[in-house]
Amino acid sequence: MSDLYQKLEDIVSEKFISNSEYVRHAYSRNVDPVLQGIPSIVIRPRDAKEISEILKIANEDNIPVYPRGGGDCEFGGSKPIGDGGILLDMKRMNNIINLDQENLIITAEAGISWGKLNEYLSDYGLYTGCMGPGSGMTASIGGGISHHSVGGGGCAKYGACTNQLVSLEVVLPTGEIIETGSQANKFSKIPFNRFGNGPDLAGLFCGDNGILGVKTKVSLQIFPKPPYANYKTFALNRKSAPISSEILSDIRHKGIDVYDAMYIMDLVVGLGLKEGLFPMWEKNLKRKCGIFFYTIEANSEAELEEKTKQLDNIILGKNKTQELGSEISDGNIARWHYEEQGHWQMYHNLWGLYPALEPLTAECFTPINTYPDILLDLDQWDMEHNDDIQKVTNITGQRPITGSGPVLLVDGCNVELTCGFTSNPPYFDGKYYDIIDEINLKLWKSILERVTKHGVQWYMMGDILSRLFVEIGAIRPEYHYLMKLIKDSVDPKHILSRGKFNFW
Ligand SMILES: Cc1cc2nc3c(=O)[nH]c(=O)nc-3n(C[C@H](O)[C@H](O)[C@H](O)COP(=O)(O)OP(=O)(O)OC[C@H]3O[C@@H](n4cnc5c(N)ncnc54)[C@H](O)[C@@H]3O)c2cc1C
Structure with a gap:
């Protein structure tokens, strides 16, 4: 056993540290299998004090440390870059610390998942507004804040999860423990506001992709869940991308307060139907159409009716849009999304569409009026890279798929655009093909560069x-x-x- 291992074990005890090959490999990847980095040690601290001691030792020994929440980063962010280093698994720190019902603020340890946090809040008729990312059943609030996550529901109304941030406890890379916002005043008993006491230092750690400190305690604003909600789904039978973009733009320009609004492109609808992913559309939908849905919340029936009327006027006023029935079995995916926690299942289902394939994503923020052109350009990119794509197809018989997942309204006139390509992993038919690995990495970089040149904003950047x-x-x-x-x-x-x- 190395000196380093012994020193770390003294901090957390034998049960919460490992250097076994099996454990190290389990923590060597995120969602994609292309980027692997195997840590030397995996450690599961209990609190900020232990993390501080770990970081001080890492500084003494000059060993890198990689924080990891749920490990759901799509860009290899929560594993080592190259091999070696200490993997800091935050998932043991998953307790709720305080519910301040009077001031509507929840404080929890950073390793708790959005799912567990919101399950707790639902007993009080409360929720976090933005419900974190689409991976919220496993992804942690510390990971969400490190990424400016959106996508797990409520982000048209509340924006990214960092909008709700009140205060953070952070262990700095050299081991000091700080608190931000109202908690910079040592006489403040409970977190109540983010801004003030000097610059917004919480903002420094928001979207930092884990480079500036380890978040250990997170205080978030919470909201009463309104008693009324409505949800509708529409088929967009022609030119679905530009039509959906017009609808989203009209919603913002008319100032209608939607909770969620999403566009799903024709390709995904078609493939999903073929593979049995959308049983609710099997009977009542053509393969070649896009889908648009919205969810609204209200405090009275009258408010709900008024908003529904305004939205329906916008959507049904567009060329060849068609409303699906109100039940999930009628095709109303919006109801599933809101009532059945579909907001946390949607992406898992989509990415599991072809279980053996790997999604090489490009997930970004971009203005509403730009995504139709980006989607067209992805088609162009696919044609330009047909030779490489064909080499993979020749081996596996399955052509990698270029396109977009859901396009989701976020704050302002912006959307979260999930696009990229889904390819075959290098293991096929009992053999490992280096050529597939090489092509996947090359094409992934190429598509990321192409999308970057549309001027998009990346929020999850990883390795x-x-x-x-x-x-x-x-x-x-x-x-x-x-x-x-x-x-x-x-x-x-x-x-x-x-x-x-x-x-x-
Ligand atoms: C099926 C699926 C759906 C997804 N949907 C969405 C979506 O809708 N929207 C979206 O934004 N993302 C989405 N993601 C990506 C990802 O899950 C989210 O960004 C999520 O917020 C990451 O949280 P995590 O706890 O898994 O973080 P990890 O992947 O563990 O870490 C993410 C980054 O944060 C750092 N980090 C983690 N915890 C801490 C901490 N306590 N202190 C400091 N740094 C830390 C890590 O080092 C890493 O750089 C999805 C992923 C999957 C697999």
Whole structure:
């Protein structure tokens, strides 16, 4: 046993540390199998104090540390870049610390999942508004804040989960423990506001992709769940991408308060129907159409009716749109999304559409009026890369699929666009094909570069995208310089998430 291992074991006890090959490999990847990095040690701390001690030892021994929540990052963010280092598994820190019902604020440990947190809140008729990411049943609130996550429901109304952030407890890479916002005042007994007491230092850690500190305690605003809700689904029978974009734009311009609004492109509807993923549409939908749905909430029946009328006027006023029935079995996916926690199942189902395939995603924010062109350009990209795509197809008999998953309204006139391509993994028919691995990585980088050049905003960057963004010269040099200045001053040895953004 190494000295380092012994020192770390003394902090957390034998039960919460491992260097077994099996455990290290289990923590060596995220969602994609393309980017692997095997840690030397996996450790599961209990609290901020233990994390502080771990980080101090890592600084002494100059060993990188990688925080990991649910491990759901789509870009290889919560595993080492290259091999080695300490993997800090935050999932043991999953307790609720305080529900402040009077001030509508919840404080919880950063490793708790959005699902567990909201299950607890639902007993009080409360929720977190933005319900985190679509992976919310496993993804942690610490991971969500580190990514500016959206997509798990409620983000048209509430925006990204970082909008609700009140205060953070963070262990800095050198081991000091700080609290932000109202908690910067040592006389403040409970977190109540994010802004003030100097600059918004909580913001520094929002969307930092785990490079500036380990979030240990998160306080979020919470909201009473309104008593009334309505949800409708529509088939968009022609030109579904531009029509859906017009609808989303009209919703914002008319100031209608929707909880969620989503567009699902024709390709996904067609493939999903073929593979039995959407049983609710089997009887009543053509294969070649897009889907649009909305969810609204209200405090009275009259408010609900008025909003429904306004939305229906917008949607049914568009060319060849058709409303599906109100039950889930009639095709109303919006009802499933809201009532049956479909908001946390949707993406798992889509990504499991072809269980053996791997999604190589490009998930970003972009203005509503830009995504139809990006989708067209993805078709163009697919044609331009047909030779490489064909090489994979020749081996596996299954052509990789380029396109977009759901397009979701987020705050302002923006959407979350999930696109990319889904390919075959290199293991096929009992053999490992290096060529597939090489092509997947090459095409993934290529599609990320192509989408970046549409001027989109990345929020989850992980291993591959944080570095590519720098390598292709997309990040403004002055901005990169400032980020590095901050990184150097809080983490002089680049202990935390070493390698991201090419700082190391
Ligand atoms: C099926 C599926 C659906 C998804 N849907 C969405 C979606 O709708 N919207 C969306 O935004 N994303 C989505 N994602 C991506 C991802 O799940 C989310 O971004 C999620 O918020 C990540 O949380 P996590 O706990 O899994 O974080 P991890 O993947 O474990 O970590 C994410 C990043 O945060 C850092 N980190 C984690 N915890 C901490 C901490 N306590 N302190 C400091 N740094 C930390 C890690 O180092 C890493 O860089 C999806 C993923 C999957 C697999």
